[in-house]
Amino acid sequence: MARQEPFGDRLSDQGHHCEARGEAFVSNFGIFARRFALIVAAVLALAPLLSTPSHAAAKIQHLISPGGIEAWFVQDSTVPLIAMEYAFGGGATQDPADKAGVGNMVADTLDEGSGDLDSNTFHERLDRRAIELSFSSARDSFRGSLRMLKDNKDEAFDLLRMSLTSPHFDSADVERIRSQVISNLKRDTTNPSALAGRKFLEMAYGDHPYGRQANGTLESVPKIQIADLKDYVRRVLAKDTLKIAVVGDIDPASLGALLDKTFGGLPAKASLTPVPDIDAAKPPERAFIPLDVPQTVVTFGGPGLMRHDPNFMAAYVVNHILGGGGLSSRLYHEVREKRGLAYSVYESLLWMDHSALFVGNTGTRADRAGETVDAINKEIRKIAEDGPTQTELDEAKSYLKGSQMLALDTSSKLASALLQYQLDKLPIDYIEKRNAIVDAVTLDDVRKAAQRLWGQGLLTVIVGRAPQAAAQPAAATPPPTAKN
Template sequence: MPGKQGDSPTAYSSTESGEFITGAPVAPATVRSAPSHGAPEVQRLVSRGGIEAWFVQDATVPQIAMQYAFAGGSTQDPPERSGLGCMVARLLPEGSGDLDSKSFHERLDKGAINLNFTLTRDDLRGSLRMLKHNKHEAFELLGMALTSPRFDARDVERIQAEVLASLRHRSTEPVSTAYRKFFELAFNSHPYGREPEGTLESVQKIQNADLKDYVRRVIAKDTLKIAVVGDIDAQTLGSLLDSTFGNLPERSDLTEVADVAPAKPPQRIFIPLDVPQTVVTFGGAAVRRSEPDYMATRLLNQIFGGSGLSSRLFHEVREKRGLAYSVHQTLMPMDHSALFVGNAGTRPDRMGETIEELERQVRRIAEEGPTREELDEAKSYLKGLQMMELETQSGLAHTLLQHQRDKLPIEYIEKHNALVDAVTLEDAKRAAQRLWGQGLLTTIVGRAPPPAVRCE
């Protein structure tokens, strides 16, 4: 999935933003982003209680999709309680107020309401989807989950057991192991270096009080971002936002997280694991979302190892030489750093060849950059990808939420294609040298180490 260029959102202003009031005096204030070339009309809505959301009114189908996020994520886990945020995300929809887990889920099922929470390293996110006529029920249940989660002992024990089982499985799974070790190599003792799901030791230490403390510190209005797309008017939405989020604490109590540069390449480690397929995870420092070279970097990622069958890595490593069963690369811009991360699966006896070819391709693109044809194809792909991402209510809501988290302007969707087209071949060559000029961080998981690697 493409990672998270643009200016920060325009500040809400009654004199400069051209806002207007919809409906009665109690209605929310909205600022419209005039659409162009079929782009959705995005409104910045501020409810009477001061809850802000990016909103697209769409009556194509009688449904509503909302995405929301609170800053924090797994970086707010105490080191000895890593996995805490993940536990909270899994437990929030497991009962609230007077409703135990069974009763809460029965109300969700009866209303055909989809409520989910997920955790990243940088935020606690959620999604809410519902039919139009069930909107009041859906928003009420979300508000209950956020403000009065039960964390009943039996539910905590059940979720804890599920997380521990997942961790045990992943400890014998090469892709998960290589990925986890890559982040440890890249970020060492920084919170980014820890596995968001935690460890067997840390998860077993998590108590009910830890869960409640995480909610107290993280779930608050000052870092809340919301995107809503669907068959609902601004006045009704504003009222629902106030009833759902209005009782949250005004301010979070987040532990400060330092910016961090990934470890300097080249470095390589080997983790022995008796599995049929050897896994190679590789990467290094990338470009932050706010930096001017971000769009060039995103295009380069598609050229070198992105999705589809036309990337250099797919052609050179898999198709031409048959070295890997699969090979790909993705960008990971985060709040405090940025990475590119790739993965290849190969036979144990061809591990050395695979690593050599990956490093050769990295040197080649760093020295030569992409071709004009590759750049043009990547531009077409990214522009088409945005169209696909905006086709559904949920996809559009997800995109609008990510734009807010990335501090992009509300009209970014309209600017996107022009920003893609503005990237020159010289821009791409400069970015390629920045990305791959120093080599790779590499973790290898499999049966036998290649020559001259440090083994753990």
């Protein structure tokens, strides 16, 4: 069964990956962004867990199997568990333009029977051994997760091997999964967060693959054929883009043999459709979607900074001050505590292989939507023009260096973090350097980053009851009609 990806992106999640079946980055953008922010915080907080260079070097190994399969590996015998996270390049960007959701359907059907096992028998084998196996199609990668007891590792890796190399895609299973996906998509048509996320991506990216829904649409999913699923597997699941992270009670030699057995039979090279780099649409721009729901949802954002940008850490720190710091953030203080406009408000940096965003979300009463948007815009203009204070910077740096230590308290969470480092193309010793990079961020750095992020204004999507003149963009009001 597919799982909800964290980011996204992300984001998402990205919650974003909230996706009940599919990617929250598109269909449940608000949840994805929140989860993505937590994952990013966990990844950036990895260094405090591995506090000294010698300990970090001893913990994380760059393993190369006899067959040449590479993995980042942490041998941990604290508990008899093994967790593996892995990803192939491509993801939802490899869906055909007119068939959004193919990767998501593949993720949902890979474990529905493979090799000589039908769907029921396959899942019985998983359940009998308490093996957790899942797949998901993120924006730029097709991901998988495997978790098992040490004694069940041979069977667990073999079931994964069969899923990747000989999936059945039986018609009855595909149609059952298709019905579930369509049901979720229909539910999203009345979900204000899903509608806001979808519209936001359309505004930001238009016809680019990032502007499409990763879990598909009510128009595209019915058109997906079994041949499309098989073609996706053939093109995307290959060794040259494979990234692996493993944490658990296994020795390097045994792990290397299992990696060769599991992934060695895959094609050597993927056949990916090139995806162009793109900048998100330039703010300001606003859209209003009328929907009769009790609470109006506001999603806002704009172009962000790529992970490899030299100013990324400064942007990450200042974003924490503005909207990523929970109860301590400026947006929370202004929107929730000072004005009582919303229960929560947050903002996250989301980066992908070919673009980057900052994205925020809140919910408020319909009659206060306009006031909420104005308050957010005012606070964003303020930090873009003046930057944060030295006290805010010092507190944010202290938090980012020392917090979220419990976020990596399981093998699965640590494996996810190590996979994200690889996807972000960071060196294996980054955890030794990360706190020094945070410390090196200056007040001038964060002021420049704030201007880059928020100096142009916002892309804003408002979903709620209409008419709300304060919440609708001026362009949405038709000109008066002359009377004869």
